[in-house]
Amino acid sequence: MSSRILPDFDLLLPQSVAEAVELLSTHRDRITVMAGGTDVMVAMKFAQSPAQLMSLENVPGLAYVLFDPEKGLRIGAKATVADLLAQAEVKRHYRALWHAAQTFATGQVRNTATVLGNLLRASPAGDCSCAIYAIGGVVVLQGSSGRREVDIDDFWLSYGVTARRPDELAVELILPPPAAGSRSAFKRMTRVSEDLAKLNVAVRLEMSGNTCIDARLAMGCVAPTPLRLTRTETLLKGRELTAEVLQRVAASVQWEISPIDDKRSTAEYRKQVSGVLLKRAIQEACGAA
Incomplete structure (x- = not known):
């Protein structure tokens, strides 16, 4: 267990997506967003801590994995890697992603780490990110000016940097429905x-x-x-x-x-x-x- 002590920070606990977006619009780059926190908490121990940490813990309605044969797979911002493994449709129709989730870190991490968090980390070593890139899809972002969709081909800009703007919250990932063959x-x-x-x-x-x-x-x-x-x-x-x-x-x-x-x-x-x-x-x- 690490003996490092976290530095002081302000913890923000929005109760809705709208409140989270309002906080991001007000504080912008000063806020670090946390869902599972498996990357954020490690970074805070070894790098400069954010002045404000916003947890999505109390935001309802974001922990879903939903499959529709005509619309594809929808993954909410709080859905964990373990949540993917619990869905038979993921194994059947998105085998690359299911296998990436199956081999992802440890059981404890899979139960905590979120799929969207793996994308937002923008690491070249992200297993779920690699599988999702091959499958294709869009990331849904909610900001003060409304919602927009960013194709996964345009999402990663450089190491650790994505197309998400400072006032936007990544709320959903949508993968295309499986095509014939x-x-x-x-x-x-x-x-x-x-x-x-x-x-x-x-x-x-x-x-x-x-x-x-x-x-x-x-x-x-x-x-x-x-x-x-x-x-x-x-x-x-x-x-x-x-x-x-x-x-x-x-x-x-x-x-x-x-x-x-x-x-x-x-x-x-x-x-x-x-x-x-x-x-x-x-x-x-x-x-x-």
């Missing part, structure tokens, strides 16, 4: 299973037989934010997934990524294994049809 998979590499990933990858494929109609490929720990492998995606679209095609796909990855050396791995190792991990994710997705 759609399948997905997620894989990660770690030093130990409970550690942050040294490399993770997620794929979503729309297949017709053995031919790939469309593809979204995402990889983490190889850039300042989660990364779409758009160049490599073009090697899959409209092609039968033969051994030769998969080999070209695996070889393409190293030209799209820009990993760094850190305490979990080296840039060279990540470059060497990234294509192999992507190939295995594609094969797993196809085998899970």
Whole structure:
């Protein structure tokens, strides 16, 4: 257990989304928003503490995971990673996300950490973030001027920075309904299973037989934010997934990524294994049809 003592801060406890937005509109960057708090509390022990911490604990109606076959999957701001695992529809229709949630940290953390919090952390190692990037979707933001939706492709701006404005609250994530022939998979590499990933990858494929109609490929720990492998995606679209095609796909990855050396791995190792991990994710997705 850490012996570090939290510095003084003002704790704000809004009772509604409207009140939370009003506080954000008034105090803006001086407020740090907390739902589960698994990242925020650690940061407060090792970095400069925010002057004001706003907890969503008392805000009702945000802890939901709802699936509609025509509208897709809706995940509220207070829905935890464990809440995803409790939904059979997530495992059936969004397998990459379900697998990312299944391997996410420890049971205690899964019961506390929120899915939207993983997105808002804007870490390149976020497992749920990687899976969601491959699946696609929009983040719903509520601000003083109303609600707006930001496509997940435009959400991460740089390390630790998202498209959320200081006066906005992220209230919901919406994933698209599963298309015919759609399948997905997620894989990660770690030093130990409970550690942050040294490399993770997620794929979503729309297949017709053995031919790939469309593809979204995402990889983490190889850039300042989660990364779409758009160049490599073009090697899959409209092609039968033969051994030769998969080999070209695996070889393409190293030209799209820009990993760094850190305490979990080296840039060279990540470059060497990234294509192999992507190939295995594609094969797993196809085998899970």
